[in-house]
Amino acid sequence: MGLQKRFSFLIVFLAAVLAAGLGRPGWGLAESCIPGVGETFPPIALEAPKDPAMRAYLGIGDVQTFTVDQVDADVVVVEIFSMYCPHCQREAPTVNAFYEVAQKKNRPEKTLKILGVGAGNSPFEVDVFAKKYSVPFPLIPDGDYSVHKTLGQVRTPHFIAVKRGADGSRKVVYSQAGSFGSPEDFYRRLMEP
Template identity: 45%
Template sequence: MLLCAVLVSGWSGVSLAQPPVGGTLPEFTLSAPKDGGEKSYLGLSWLNRSFRIPELKAQVVIVEIFSMYCPYCQAEAPKVNQLYGMIEGNPVLKGKIKILGIGVGNSPYEVGVFKKKYNIPFPLFPDGDFRIHKLMGEVRTPYFIGVKIGSDGSHSVFYSKLGAFDSADSFLKSVIRLSGLQ
């Protein structure tokens, strides 16, 4: 009987593996930010209501999987903000590398509280129902994924790791080296 229930449900409760280096991101969409500045940062037109990460106007996207309740994510926030500042302050990297965060188990309100409390300058997206989190293999937080986007819209994961990084500078150097960004 239990086997029948599992087969009928289509294994919907089973999570996938974390995104492997050399693989691709699972298929999911995010709602476009309402904020015009965040839409512009991501390279989305005002017509976009939703998007997939490989559709962003960037060569590299760094995805941070976080939770507002995660003390490690809270401690990491200043370094991630510093990383964002280093990218946006460098005319060679600005526009080529984008950062976004996905708040697992967090409502829009909770993501907003985290964004305000830690002065997060890049877009954050709620995943209140854990849908994206399950697709990402239910990784612990903070978890960073580096995605290289091809000019043809293809993409590949070049970085997929749990935990904080040592410094914004060393992490940025790793992102540039591992992604092959020129």
């Protein structure tokens, strides 16, 4: 292959990569991206938990699907996890401890709730993870990866915190893969004005 053909191939390849969007809004035809701080969380329809206690925890009533904006809390933390992810398994006790901190510190005028979305996980797999790690908060299956794809195919675990503003709007205040560190410090960071 001559130098000119190689150069032409490289130009076509780079144009295709740019057209694919590189996962950034405003770039080409990208359909998904990781919501960044200050952005809104996409209005993704999540499967409502079957357990009435989990529905009550989320404050969503008797619906088939819900969005993060419908969760009755000032701050909602969404964990994207997978039953098969060793990092998610290792992080599970810390996430459970974070849930306990939130339960103890929440006040009627200021609440934080957490839910997990199992990327590529069926209802069975989500239940296995919940039982094995004694997860006390709702875990939502995402067997077809639709939520995971919409959120930019983030690495797991990935934590996204969405905060309700004084005007009722919801914005992402935290979006990060991996451990969030100390449960106490993370709660304080998210609940500060």
